[in-house]
Amino acid sequence: MGQGHSDEHVARNVSTEQLSHELSLRFANKCFTPLEITHFKDIFRSLADEQDGIQYWKEKTLCRFLVIPDALGPGPLIYQMATYLGAFPFPSLAPSILTIGAMVKVIVIMTERYGTVLKRGRADRNKLLFRSLAVFDRRMSSAYERPSQDLLGSVRDEKLEKVDTSDAVLEDARSQAAGHEPHSALGFAVDRPANDADEEEDDDELALAALESLDAIEVFKHDQRADTKIHHAQIPVDNFRRLLMLLLVIAPLDSQESLSRHAERLTADRVDSLGQVADSILWTFTPEQSAGISYQSFNKIIPASLPYMFDGLNPLFEHFLFSKNIDLSKRKRSSATAQMNSPAIPQIPDAPLEPLLPRTGDILNLDILSQISFFIKGTNLFRRLRPLYLGADAGFSLGSIEQKVFNWRAPSILLVSGTRLPSTPNGTRERSFAETLPPKRFPNGESGNNSHGKVIFGAYIDVPWKHTYKEAIGGLEMLLFQLSPLHEVFGASTVSKEYLTFTKTGVGFGCPPPRSEKVSGLSSHIALGPVSLMLDSSLEFGVFTHDSTGGGSFHPSASRKTDWQDRFEIENLEIWGCGGDDEAERQRAAWAFEEREAEARRSVKLGKDIEADRALLEMAGLVGGHGNSGGSMG
Numbered sequence: 001m002g003q004g005h006s007d008e009h010v011a012r013n014v015s016t017e018q019l020s021h022e023l024s025l026r027f028a029n030k031c032f033t034p035l036e037i038t039h040f041k042d043i044f045r046s047l048a049d050e051q052d053g054i055q056y057w058k059e060k061t062l063c064r065f066l067v068i069p070d071a072l073g074p075g076p077l078i079y080q081m082a083t084y085l086g087a088f089p090f091p092s093l094a095p096s097i098l099t100i101g102a103m104v105k106v107i108v109i110m111t112e113r114y115g116t117v118l119k120r121g122r123a124d125r126n127k128l129l130f131r132s133l134a135v136f137d138r139r140m141s142s143a144y145e146r147p148s149q150d151l152l153g154s155v156r157d158e159k160l161e162k163v164d165t166s167d168a169v170l171e172d173a174r175s176q177a178a179g180h181e182p183h184s185a186l187g188f189a190v191d192r193p194a195n196d197a198d199e200e201e202d203d204d205e206l207a208l209a210a211l212e213s214l215d216a217i218e219v220f221k222h223d224q225r226a227d228t229k230i231h232h233a234q235i236p237v238d239n240f241r242r243l244l245m246l247l248l249v250i251a252p253l254d255s256q257e258s259l260s261r262h263a264e265r266l267t268a269d270r271v272d273s274l275g276q277v278a279d280s281i282l283w284t285f286t287p288e289q290s291a292g293i294s295y296q297s298f299n300k301i302i303p304a305s306l307p308y309m310f311d312g313l314n315p316l317f318e319h320f321l322f323s324k325n326i327d328l329s330k331r332k333r334s335s336a337t338a339q340m341n342s343p344a345i346p347q348i349p350d351a352p353l354e355p356l357l358p359r360t361g362d363i364l365n366l367d368i369l370s371q372i373s374f375f376i377k378g379t380n381l382f383r384r385l386r387p388l389y390l391g392a393d394a395g396f397s398l399g400s401i402e403q404k405v406f407n408w409r410a411p412s413i414l415l416v417s418g419t420r421l422p423s424t425p426n427g428t429r430e431r432s433f434a435e436t437l438p439p440k441r442f443p444n445g446e447s448g449n450n451s452h453g454k455v456i457f458g459a460y461i462d463v464p465w466k467h468t469y470k471e472a473i474g475g476l477e478m479l480l481f482q483l484s485p486l487h488e489v490f491g492a493s494t495v496s497k498e499y500l501t502f503t504k505t506g507v508g509f510g511c512p513p514p515r516s517e518k519v520s521g522l523s524s525h526i527a528l529g530p531v532s533l534m535l536d537s538s539l540e541f542g543v544f545t546h547d548s549t550g551g552g553s554f555h556p557s558a559s560r561k562t563d564w565q566d567r568f569e570i571e572n573l574e575i576w577g578c579g580g581d582d583e584a585e586r587q588r589a590a591w592a593f594e595e596r597e598a599e600a601r602r603s604v605k606l607g608k609d610i611e612a613d614r615a616l617l618e619m620a621g622l623v624g625g626h627g628n629s630g631g632s633m634g
Contacts, residue, residue, distance in 0.1 A: 006317035008476055014061070016090045016092075016093065017093070018091075020087070020088075020089070020090055020093065020101075021101055023088070023089065023105065024102070024104045024105055024443075025101075026099035026117055027104050027105060027108045027113075027114070027117060028104050030117045030509045031108045031113040031114065031116055031117065032104075032113075032321070032445065033145070036321040038323075038326065039321050039322055039323040039326055039488075040103075040104075040107070040262070040320050040321055040323075041100070042323040042325050042326055043065070043320055043323045043325075044057070044100050044320075046101060046323075046325065047061050047065060047330055048100075048575050049061070049063075054097065054099060054464035055099065055100060055476075056097045056098050056099050057098040057103065058098075059076065061078040062075075062078065062079055062098065063075035063078065063079065063321070065315060066078070066185065066317075066319065067258060067259040067263060068246070068259070068264040069246070069249065069259070069264050071263075071266045071271055072242060072245045072246050072249070072266070072271070073242055074242040074243055074245070074246040074361065077133070077239050077242055077243055078246075080095075080132065080133070081097050081132040081133060082098060082102075082103075082106045083095035083097075083098065083102075084131060084132035085097075085105060085106045085109050085110070085128065086098055086102030086103065086105055086106050086130055087102070087179060088105050088109060088128070088206075088210070089206070089210040090104075091131065091411045092516060100556050106290065106459070107317050107320050107321075108479070109125065109128060110313045110314065110316070110319055111314045111317050112314060114206070114210075117210075117569050122315075124191060124206035125206065125257060125310075125515055126298075126299070126302055126303075126310070127206070127230070127295075127299070128206050129310060130230070130233075130235065130295055130299075131230065132592035133235045133239065133240070133243065134230075134235050134292075135233065135234065135235075135236060135292075136232060136233045136235055140281075140397070157478075161424055182196060196375060198465045205215075219341045225523045230295050231294075231295055231296070233294075234289070234290065234291065234292030234293055234294050234295075235292050235293040235298070236292050237282065237291070237293065240282060240285075240293050241275075241278050241279070241282055243498035244277075244278035244281055244282060245271075245274045245278045246276065247309055247310065247312050247313075247370075247374075248274055248277060248278065248367055248370040248371065248386055248538060249262050249263070249266070249274070249313070249370070250262070250312035250313070250316050251308075251311070251312045251370035251373045251374070251378055251382075252312075252356050252369075252370065252373070252378060252382040253312055253315045253316060254315055255314075255315040255317070255318035255319075255322075255528060256318075256322055259316065265366075269583065272368075273365070273367045274367055274389075276367075276449075276484075277368065277370070277371050277483075279448065279449045280371070280448060280483060280484045280485055280486055280487045281306070281371070281487040283448035283449065283486050283487075284301055284305065284486050284488060284559060285297050285298070285301060285559075286559070295438050297559065299466075300558055300559055301499060301558060301559050302489075303488060304558035304559070305375060305481075305487060305488055305489040305558065305559075306374045306375060306487070306489075307374075307375060308373060308374055308375060308376075308377060308378065309374040311373075311378065320607045326474070332550075335485055343615035355383070356369065356381045356382045356383055356386070357369055357382075357385060358386065359387060361387060361390055361392075361415075361572070361574045361576075362390070362391075362417075362458060362571075362572040362574070363415045363416075363417050363572050363574050364385075364415055364574060366603045368415075368456075368483065369381060369385075371483060371487065372413070372458075372483075374487075375479070375481065375489045376413075376479070380411075380489060380544075380578050381408070381578070384577060384578055384579060385413075385576045385577065386408075386576065386577040386579065387574070387576055387577075388404050388405045388408055388412060388575045388577045389401050389404040389405050389573075389574065389575040390574050391539070391570075391572055391573035391574065392572060396538070396539040396540070396570070397538075397539065398502075398504070398506070398507070398537060398539070401465075401502075401507075401575065402465075402467075402502075404575070405465050405575050405577075406464070406465050406466060406625075407586075408464060408465070408577045409464050409586050410577060410578055410579035411460065411461060411462050411463075411477075411577075411578040411579075412460075412461045412463070412465070412575055412576060412577050412578060413459070413460055413461070413575070413576045413578065414416045414458055414459045414460060414461065414507075414573075414574070414575050415456065415457075415458045415483075415572075415573070415574045415575075415576070416456070416457050416458065416533075416535065416542055416572070416573045416574075417454065417455065417456045417457075417484075417570075417571050417572045418454075418455055418542060418568035418569050418570045418571045418572075419452070419453045419454055419455070419568055419569050419571065420444055420455060420566055420567065420568050421541070421567045421568060421569060423440075429540065429541075430541075430569075433536060433540070433541040434567075436525060436526050436536070437525055437526055437543060437567075438526075438528065439526070440565055440567070441563075441565070442545070442546070442547075442563040442564050442565040443563075443564055443565075444565070444566055445482075445485075445486070445544075445546070445564040445565075446485065446486055446560075446564070447482075447628070449485065450484065450485035454482060454484060454485065455481075455482070455485065455544070455566055455568050456481050456482070456483040456484040457481070457483070457533050457544050458481050458482075458483060459478070459479065459480050459481070459500070459509045459544070460477070460478060460479040460481070460560050461474065461478060461500060462474065462475050462478050463500075465500075465502060466502065467502055467503070468500070468501045468502050468503060468513055469503070469513070470513060471513065472497065472498040472499055472500055472501045472508075472512075472513055472553075473499065473501075474492070474497070474499025474500040475492070475499070476492045476494070477492065478489060478491070478492045478499045478500070478509075478553075478554075480509050480510060480531065480532075480533055480554045480611075482544070488557055488559070488560070490531050490554040490555055490556070490557070491554065491555050492553065492554060492555075493550070493552065493553055493555050495550070495552065495553070496510075496515065496529070496551075496552050496553040497516060497550055497553060498510060498511060498512050498529060498552070498553045499553050499554075501513045501514075504537060505522070505526065505536075505537050506526075506534060506535050506536045506539075507528075507534070507535040508529075508532065508533070508534045508535075509532060509533040509553075509554075510529035510530070510532030510533065510552050510553040510554045511526070511529045511533055511534050512527045512529065514526070514527070519596075525608055528543065528545045529543065529545065529552035529553055529554070530546075530547035530549065530550055530551050530552035530556070531546055531547065531550065531553070531554040531555065531556055532545050532552065532553070532554070535543075535570065535573070539565070539569070539570055539573060540570055541570060542567075542568055542570050543565065543566065543567045543568070544565065544566045544568075545565045546560075546563060546564050546565070547563055548560070548561050548562060548563050582633070
């Protein structure tokens with residue numbers, strides 16, 4: 001009876017490997033063009049190691065090909081992710097050998113090309129990435145801890161017995177076998193089946209869609225029952241911090257652009273700056289309360305505040321589909337003679353890429369820009385921003401904002417930084433500001449790793465700026481956000497539409513427009529919305545309010561169910577326009593038109609009959625009597 005059970009177990013393992021291999025073939029057929037397959041095969045074979053007839057990639061090979069920066073140290077983590085994804089959709093087969101079949105699945109998942117095969121799996125990629133990063137043990141094991149040699153030996157002996165040698169698409173590639181890793185297991189030493197039969201089953205939509213396409217749901221469910229449940233898994237904090245720093249670097253990457261161009265900029269100061277931004281994001285996951293990042297917080301925060309965080313992985317792994325060894329521009333040799341007889345054409349070097357940011361501000365730099373691209377699509381940011389208003393250059397006044405920003409006919413981003421004010425105002429200016437606000441009911445926000453009280457808030461404005469009188473402006477694409485000391489994004493709500501106000505009392509986001517006249521019995525304090533940012537009329541002070549009950553123009557935090565209010569002294573204020581040359585040209589045209597109109601008014605000369613000329617100008621609405629409707633003919 002025991003022998004029968006063992007035979008059944010072996011047969012089941014063989015079937016999972018065969019299904020995994022079949023999925024690789026389907027991915028290769030449906031998700032890549034024949035030319036991309038040719039490029040991929042050339043890259044894989046030219047760099048692969050071979051053992052027992054199996055071609056595979058080591059950690060060193062993968063990291064060297066992707067040009068993973070050593071200064072950030074995420075190489076082992078990227079390799080851990082790849083060996084997990086290579087075993088898809090069977091977690092129990094991880095860590096897998098990075099054979100050509102396994103790498104097909106890694107590339108398809110990392111580049112999100114699986115939509116052509118898995119019709120209902122697109123929204124589940126984050127769960128799969130979490131699994132590839134997490135450890136399934138009470139010990140928060142790091143990807144940088146090496147497993148014992150005894151364990152490596154047992155994994156090697158067990159897995160090498162499971163090789164499938166057939167291949168219909170990728171020609172002489174060996175088997176999709178979940179397997180031994182010649183170099184290291186990288187964090188999977190603790191990824192052992194827990195067999196928690198009494199726990200609820202954790203269905204993975206992406207994997208279910210894959211197995212549904214192969215008519216193999218039952219095999220998958222058995223494999224899932226043997227896998228440790230996702231709610232017992234956590235991503236070690238140190239691992240996640242390293243990954244965040246890498247994701248910040250690769251955020252602006254293009255599919256055919258080498259990461260080396262960005263890695264060259266990783267000076268010691270840049271690494272420190274990346275670490276500070278990564279810490280702001282990391283503290284959103286409240287690591288002080290846990291040794292790692294749980295799936296619950298991961299699944300809650302990523303969609304709300306970091307929806308595009310993993311987008312940089314797409315172009316990074318697209319590099320597998322462009323081989324430098326294959327030159328598509330080669331001409332047939334028959335035309336070589338004609339070319340020799342023709343005069344040589346000088347080679348024009350490739351034009352340097354336009355800078356990601358035309359200039360850095362006192363707040364906005366490349367790292368902050370990458371952080372913003374985690375929740376605003378990078379295609380709208382990189383090489384698309386224009387500095388409209390920089391307080392340090394133009395002066396801190398509402399008039400300067402009006403002059404610099406009002407003619408920009410495209411979306412814009414406001415950034416404000418400052419230092420929290422003490423609970424008891426110091427000096428006349430702070431007391432005057434405090435008197436304009438309602439009494440403070442909430443404590444200061446969390447400080448994270450920042451002990452100096454520094455804060456950075458911002459807003460994405462989806463409409464052109466203008467003066468607001470009775471009604472606010474803005475639409476449902478408006479965003480309010482905090483970048484430091486924690487990262488948080490507050491989306492627009494439909495409960496109220498008081499998104500942006502620009503009045504003589506200041507700039508408000510989520511605040512009701514000020515009343516034009518004082519009403520007896522009502523407070524004269526500035527009205528603050530439940531989730532709002534307000535900058536005073538002198539642009540000296542600001543206040544950010546978060547009421548967890550919501551009910552205003554912006555949704556409350558998805559992760560923090562607490563109330564807080566940060567009152568701060570403004571140190572820097574910047575507004576950046578989102579757009580290209582066309583938007584900038586329209587702004588210049590509007591400025592030129594206004595200048596011509598102003599010049600026309602200044603150049604009007606009066607005749608001898610001054611009273612008659614003045615009456616004529618008033619009728620035209622050029623001087624005096626602006627409230628009148630003007631004259632009428634006839």
